[in-house]
Amino acid sequence: MPHFTKPEAGSWTENYPELGTSPVNYEDSIDPAYYEAEKEAIFKRTWLNVGRVEQVPKVGSYFTKELAVADTSLVIVRGKDKEIRAFHNVCRHRGNKLVWNDYPGEEVKGTCRQFTCKYHAWRYSLDGDLTFVQQEKEFFDLDKADYGLKLVRCEVWEGFIFVNLDPEAQPLKEYLGEFAKGLEGYPFHEMTEVFTYKAEIGSNWKLFIDAFAEFYHAPVLHMKQAVKDEADKLFNVGYEALHYEIHSPHSMISSWGGMSPPKDLTIVKPIERALRSGLFGPWEAPDIEGLDNLPTGLNPGRHRAWGNDSFEFFPNMTLLIWKPGWYLTYHYWPTAVDRHLFEANLYFVPAKTARERLKQELAAVTFKEYALQDGNTLEATQTMLKSRVVTEFPLCDQELLLRHLHKTVADYVKEHTDAAQ
Amino acid sequence: MLPSEFAALEPFSEWILESERDRYSKRLASSMEEMQSFYDAAFPLLEQASDHLDKFPLSELPEQERNLLLLMFSLVNVSFPVEVWKQARVPDSGAAYMDLVVEPKV
Numbered sequence: 001m002p003h004f005t006k007p008e009a010g011s012w013t014e015n016y017p018e019l020g021t022s023p024v025n026y027e028d029s030i031d032p033a034y035y036e037a038e039k040e041a042i043f044k045r046t047w048l049n050v051g052r053v054e055q056v057p058k059v060g061s062y063f064t065k066e067l068a069v070a071d072t073s074l075v076i077v078r079g080k081d082k083e084i085r086a087f088h089n090v091c092r093h094r095g096n097k098l099v100w101n102d103y104p105g106e107e108v109k110g111t112c113r114q115f116t117c118k119y120h121a122w123r124y125s126l127d128g129d130l131t132f133v134q135q136e137k138e139f140f141d142l143d144k145a146d147y148g149l150k151l152v153r154c155e156v157w158e159g160f161i162f163v164n165l166d167p168e169a170q171p172l173k174e175y176l177g178e179f180a181k182g183l184e185g186y187p188f189h190e191m192t193e194v195f196t197y198k199a200e201i202g203s204n205w206k207l208f209i210d211a212f213a214e215f216y217h218a219p220v221l222h223m224k225q226a227v228k229d230e231a232d233k234l235f236n237v238g239y240e241a242l243h244y245e246i247h248s249p250h251s252m253i254s255s256w257g258g259m260s261p262p263k264d265l266t267i268v269k270p271i272e273r274a275l276r277s278g279l280f281g282p283w284e285a286p287d288i289e290g291l292d293n294l295p296t297g298l299n300p301g302r303h304r305a306w307g308n309d310s311f312e313f314f315p316n317m318t319l320l321i322w323k324p325g326w327y328l329t330y331h332y333w334p335t336a337v338d339r340h341l342f343e344a345n346l347y348f349v350p351a352k353t354a355r356e357r358l359k360q361e362l363a364a365v366t367f368k369e370y371a372l373q374d375g376n377t378l379e380a381t382q383t384m385l386k387s388r389v390v391t392e393f394p395l396c397d398q399e400l401l402l403r404h405l406h407k408t409v410a411d412y413v414k415e416h417t418d419a420a421q
Numbered sequence: 422m423l424p425s426e427f428a429a430l431e432p433f434s435e436w437i438l439e440s441e442r443d444r445y446s447k448r449l450a451s452s453m454e455e456m457q458s459f460y461d462a463a464f465p466l467l468e469q470a471s472d473h474l475d476k477f478p479l480s481e482l483p484e485q486e487r488n489l490l491l492l493m494f495s496l497v498n499v500s501f502p503v504e505v506w507k508q509a510r511v512p513d514s515g516a517a518y519m520d521l522v523v524e525p526k527v
Contacts, residue, residue, distance in 0.1 A: 196523035221513070271500035274467050350525070354474030354482070354490050357527060362497050365441070368519045369501055369511050376517035 003240050004303070011397045012244040019403050023392035028406060028413075029204035030386045035337035038409060041416030042315050043069040046249075047155075047162040047175050049317045049331065050076060054159070054192050055109065056084055060126055063109035064089055064099050069205075069334040070165055074152055075099045075115070079126040086154035086163045087128050091117040092147040098124070115149075124149050159188050178247040179311050182297015183321075187290035191326060191347040195364040197371065198343050203378035205316060205332040205340040206405060211374045212310070212318055212330055213401035215239045215255060221373055230267035243301030244400050249314035249408045251401045254300055257307015257323050277359035279366045280307060285325035286349035286356075312401060314408060325349065328367070338382050344371065423492070424473060424485045427466060433459045436495035437488045441521040444498045449509050453502065460503040463496040479527065490527055 062077035123132035128149035155172035243254035260280035351357035
């Protein structure tokens with residue numbers, strides 16, 4: 001018997017008949033040619049979240065973003081007019097990477113008045129104009145106006161900075177669609193205290209999204225995270241979401257929040273009881289405006305037991321909002337068919353007291369304990385998918401978002417391939 | 422190094438560490454016995470430490486209080502091995518790592 005009502009169609013999956021219910025082929029996660037196709041069809045054409053406005057607080061603040069999956073590096077900077085712009089991180093003279101420190105492949109951040117190339121000292125304004133050429137008279141009919149930095153589409157939604165390498169792409173808000181509209185007004189801007197985790201993972205990027213887009217695995221893989229009786233209970237109950245929704249190419253899953261706080265305090269670890277915090281974050285909401293009347297896009301199933309909503313913004317951004325008033329983002333940046341860089345950011349309202357800060361520390365440390373187990377499992381999955389011993393995998397109703405992700409990727413790749421022929 | 426009320430924790434001052442990376446590294450390099458004795462001394466003082474620290478604005482903690490907070494961060498970090506794992510490493514985590522590259526300053 002399901003604990004929560006399913007749609008009239010009979011299951012969440014059948015509520016979206018275009019997805020089908022048959023087993024799914026994971027060739028898309030091991031075929032190098034498919035990975036190349038994804039780069040062209042998806043990562044060079046969709047809106048990619050590269051950070052938040054707080055990372056470029058004032059005129060001249062900048063950071064770089066390595067986009068191996070789109071074969072480029074970008075520099076994101078706040079200009080003199082306060083506008084945030086993105087440029088390809090390449091000097092127009094001889095193609096040197098413009099902004100970097102000791103190691104060309106590492107991302108950097110800082111504040112400057114202009115960008116100066118290390119190689120021959122060509123300079124660019126914060127708006128991307130070429131302003132100085134060393135020994136300019138040595139060049140031949142060089143008009144500096146023709147050699148500004150290459151601009152990249154850059155738009156901001158609710159403080160999240162997105163870029164798109166396709167100049168013809170639809171506007172960001174239109175692309176993000178219903179889900180983004182439903183989240184507008186959430187006090188993201190108050191949650192400026194950040195914990196950033198990074199890891200290199202030996203799996204295809206989609207496999208980590210798969211891991212975080214379903215919680216069916218949680219009572220099993222993470223069983224030892226709970227005290228024994230609770231772990232046994234969770235295992236027997238399994239996992240069911242409160243609600244799923246798809247507005248392609250994006251999707252979301254809505255979950256219960258029984259651990260924040262738990263009804264029975266004996267089920268959580270002593271440190272959680274002491275600090276009143278844990279994986280689900282600090283149990284009490286911070287004292288800020290905007291948490292009492294949540295945007296309509298949150299808790300779409302209108303359940304009393306609601307605890308969090310996790311949105312998958314295609315292709316590679318997860319935005320997970322927790323009921324007690326904090327959120328996190330995951331980004332999966334592919335570097336090869338079987339590798340990607342994983343980045344997780346936990347965002348809290350800045351702690352005013354040591355006790356609040358300790359609660360956040362526990363939430364952040366707990367996140368890492370879980371994520372290590374997830375990340376390690378993926379490498380095991382990747383190697384066995386690659387063996388092709390098994391090629392078709394059944395997905396259950398709680399794995400709806402995975403089914404949707406792989407189909408969406410396939411649709412993008414097919415559309416792009418068809419258009420090229 | 423610590424406020425006088427917390428003198429009992431002075432023997433564990435090597436757990437006063439600046440970053441999560443340092444704290445996690447020390448956890449991996451410690452035996453269960455070492456972590457257990459630190460936990461047994463520090464956990465009963467967590468509530469009292471929180472009360473004491475909350476008398477100060479977080480951004481202006483005196484040095485001894487700041488040390489106490491860093492020590493409590495280490496307590497949070499070793500609570501997993503002590504309370505659930507019975508080992509320093511996260512089970513089933515193999516060679517996986519997660520680097521905390523940005524954390525709020527205290």
